[in-house]
Amino acid sequence: MRLFKIKKSNLFPFLRGLEGFGELWGPVRKGEKVVYARAKPEEFDLKALRTMIPAKKFLLPPKFTSLKFRESRWEDDYRPKRKVVFGLHPCGIHALNIYHRFYTRLYSDPYYERAKEATLIVGLSCVPDEYCFCYATGTSTVNEGFDLFLTDLGDRLLVWVGSPKGEESLKLVGKYLEDVEQKDISDYVAWRKRRDAAFKLKVDLDGMPEIVSFSYDSPVWEKMGKACLSCGTCTMVCPTCTCFDLEDEYDLKRDEMHRQRFWYSCVFREYSMVAGGHNFREARSERLKLWYTHKLVGFMSEYGAPACVGCSRCVVSCPVGINVVSVVRALRNERTAALWTKMEVSDA
Amino acid sequence: MSKPRIGIYGLTGCAGDQLNILNCEDELLKLFDIFEIKSFVMASSAADEESPLDVAFVEGSVSTEKDLEHLKEIRKKSRLLVAIGHCAVFGGVQSMFTGKKWEETYRAVYGKKDAVSLTRPLPPKPLSAYVKVDAVLPGCPIEKEPFLKLAGLLAKGVVPRHPDFPVCAECKWKENECLLLKGEICLGPLTNSGCGAICPSLNIPCIGCWGPIEKENWEAEAFLLKENGFSVEEVVKRFAIFGGEERAEKLKKFLEGKEG
Ligand code: SF4
Ligand code: SF4
Numbered sequence: 001m002r003l004f005k006i007k008k009s010n011l012f013p014f015l016r017g018l019e020g021f022g023e024l025w026g027p028v029r030k031g032e033k034v035v036y037a038r039a040k041p042e043e044f045d046l047k048a049l050r051t052m053i054p055a056k057k058f059l060l061p062p063k064f065t066s067l068k069f070r071e072s073r074w075e076d077d078y079r080p081k082r083k084v085v086f087g088l089h090p091c092g093i094h095a096l097n098i099y100h101r102f103y104t105r106l107y108s109d110p111y112y113e114r115a116k117e118a119t120l121i122v123g124l125s126c127v128p129d130e131y132c133f134c135y136a137t138g139t140s141t142v143n144e145g146f147d148l149f150l151t152d153l154g155d156r157l158l159v160w161v162g163s164p165k166g167e168e169s170l171k172l173v174g175k176y177l178e179d180v181e182q183k184d185i186s187d188y189v190a191w192r193k194r195r196d197a198a199f200k201l202k203v204d205l206d207g208m209p210e211i212v213s214f215s216y217d218s219p220v221w222e223k224m225g226k227a228c229l230s231c232g233t234c235t236m237v238c239p240t241c242t243c244f245d246l247e248d249e250y251d252l253k254r255d256e257m258h259r260q261r262f263w264y265s266c267v268f269r270e271y272s273m274v275a276g277g278h279n280f281r282e283a284r285s286e287r288l289k290l291w292y293t294h295k296l297v298g299f300m301s302e303y304g305a306p307a308c309v310g311c312s313r314c315v316v317s318c319p320v321g322i323n324v325v326s327v328v329r330a331l332r333n334e335r336t337a338a339l340w341t342k343m344e345v346s347d348a
Numbered sequence: 349m350s351k352p353r354i355g356i357y358g359l360t361g362c363a364g365d366q367l368n369i370l371n372c373e374d375e376l377l378k379l380f381d382i383f384e385i386k387s388f389v390m391a392s393s394a395a396d397e398e399s400p401l402d403v404a405f406v407e408g409s410v411s412t413e414k415d416l417e418h419l420k421e422i423r424k425k426s427r428l429l430v431a432i433g434h435c436a437v438f439g440g441v442q443s444m445f446t447g448k449k450w451e452e453t454y455r456a457v458y459g460k461k462d463a464v465s466l467t468r469p470l471p472p473k474p475l476s477a478y479v480k481v482d483a484v485l486p487g488c489p490i491e492k493e494p495f496l497k498l499a500g501l502l503a504k505g506v507v508p509r510h511p512d513f514p515v516c517a518e519c520k521w522k523e524n525e526c527l528l529l530k531g532e533i534c535l536g537p538l539t540n541s542g543c544g545a546i547c548p549s550l551n552i553p554c555i556g557c558w559g560p561i562e563k564e565n566w567e568a569e570a571f572l573l574k575e576n577g578f579s580v581e582e583v584v585k586r587f588a589i590f591g592g593e594e595r596a597e598k599l600k601k602f603l604e605g606k607e608g
């Protein structure tokens with residue numbers, strides 16, 4: 001992997017230079033939330049850790065028209081704009097790698113492929129807050145899945161080049177690049193040590209696949225199902241959730257059908273419903289079991305890593321406190337103060 | 349293929365749904381183009397009530413004997429019957445009082461039991477309480493875009509199915525902060541999507557005007573709101589507006605049971 005550095009004072013001109021690739025998007029604070037938005041580099045929040053919705057929105061938007069058709073012909077004019085997406089942290093890039101596997105391994109998804117081609121991923125280092133737990137999911141550092149990655153060392157940033165596309169993009173910003181010296185490397189090692197020591201949230205995922213599998217009949221699921229609103233928030237905000245649905249809409253003006261593709265969720269009741277009206281997971285508890293089995297067991301046995309990258313979006317988003325951290329603790333019989341654990345299981 | 353024949357009717361309601369159809373200005377001509385409109389009294393008094401219809405759109409709740417007769421006539425002559433608007437689909441705001449409570453309210457408003465002599469009043473109910481409904485378009489009132497999409501599909505011979513997932517999905521697609529987390533009474537999780545999460549996108553909590561989703565988990569929502577410090581009255585009131593009295597009653601029992 002090639003490595004350069006840039007002066008901190010050159011960060012904004014560097015990002016502006018990358019605009020030669022496409023529109024510049026990055027984390028922007030709006031009130032209490034942070035969202036990836038198109039903005040000037042000066043407007044980016046360099047300390048932000050988790051955006052409301054992760055960068056998966058660049059690869060498959062929440063809702064888009066995937067096909068237009070009439071009786072005898074069809075047209076697929078989905079052409080995502082070229083974008084530079086700045087500010088993904090290691091967890092977010094790991095999530096994109098999971099996304100990539102899902103959308104290319106068995107069948108290649110043409111919409112995903114087009115967006116991927118049109119997107120330049122520029123990562124940025126981070127220091128965890130009280131919610132981050134990527135150390136537990138093995139996603140606190142990243143070696144692949146980005147085009148460029150910047151590590152902030154205070155007065156300068158290291159620039160890691162992660163792909164041929166990243167290499168190519170450097171032509172746009174060549175004048176800001178400097179060679180690294182021994183001192184940069186030793187400063188980087190020291191920075192890593194400080195960051196590793198900064199994690200506060202303790203989550204233990206050791207043996208989780210077995211624990212989840214053997215807890216299949218645990219009353220914990222029932223309890224969770226009682227409290228879950230089936231709102232779908234957890235799946236929308238999770239960077240590794242990939243599910244979508246399709247629906248044909250009629251465009252009256254053009255006399256055309258539009259096949260809409262939109263984010264969907266396994267916690268919705270209709271998700272597991274099949275023709276004839278049978279529902280494989282009628283109970284909310286069954287649907288939650290599916291989610292957690294997928295994140296902590298299924299993916300693990302297939303790829304040797306959980307489908308959770310420790311970003312804690314579910315932790316800060318679920319209105320009743322159902323999230324990877326509280327569920328793992330409950331399944332381990334550890335204490336958790338999550339709201340859902342307080343709701344009594346009864347047949348009201 | 350001859351044009352599908354349609355009729356647009358109103359029972360007891362504010363006529364806002366029919367008005368929103370009229371408001372489809374740009375697309376209205378197109379609608380007249382793809383459908384043969386046999387009856388739309390709000391737009392034209394020249395109605396043909398004799399011919400059979402392919403599709404009847406009906407707004408309003410069944411709140412009088414006359415409504416009921418009218419509805420049955422419409423049903424008889426129509427191949428498909430589509431309920432439009434919250435009143436037709438769920439009974440509307442007027443259905444928040446049923447049973448005894450409805451009688452009391454009626455008396456309080458009109459003075460005595462048979463104050464209105466033109467027709468006999470009935471406790472307000474959705475169309476599906478009396479006749480088979482083939483498709484629904486919720487909303488209070490219905491929105492232009494969803495209506496046009498629904499009409500378009502019907503013109504193509506497709507019987508549309510209303511998706512059964514909550515407002516929260518559309519709310520998250522728009523990257524809104526969750527108002528439940530901010531300590532407000534937002535009914536998004538219990539409410540049918542389709543509106544595009546207009547209210548939460550403007551920082552206004554969802555009051556449920558698209559009606560409840562199937563198998564809504566109101567117990568969990570009620571539990572959460574109580575944990576967030578709301579009183580039984582506040583929660584019950586909000587739930588009753590578009591959820592019907594039955595839901596509000598169940599909820600009250602649930603909340604009070606937990607208090608004792
Ligand atoms: S979870 Fe880890 S990689 Fe993600 S923002 Fe927090 S510290 Fe950074
Ligand atoms: S687990 Fe939480 S966020 Fe997910 S659907 Fe249930 S209530 Fe919503």
Ligand code: SF4
Binds near residue numbers: 309312314
């Ligand atoms: S399960 Fe939760 S913590 Fe894990 S990746 Fe998804 S949102 Fe992040």
Ligand code: SF4
Binds near residue numbers: 233519529537548553
């Ligand atoms: S603000 Fe309301 S509609 Fe939006 S996610 Fe929260 S509960 Fe759902």
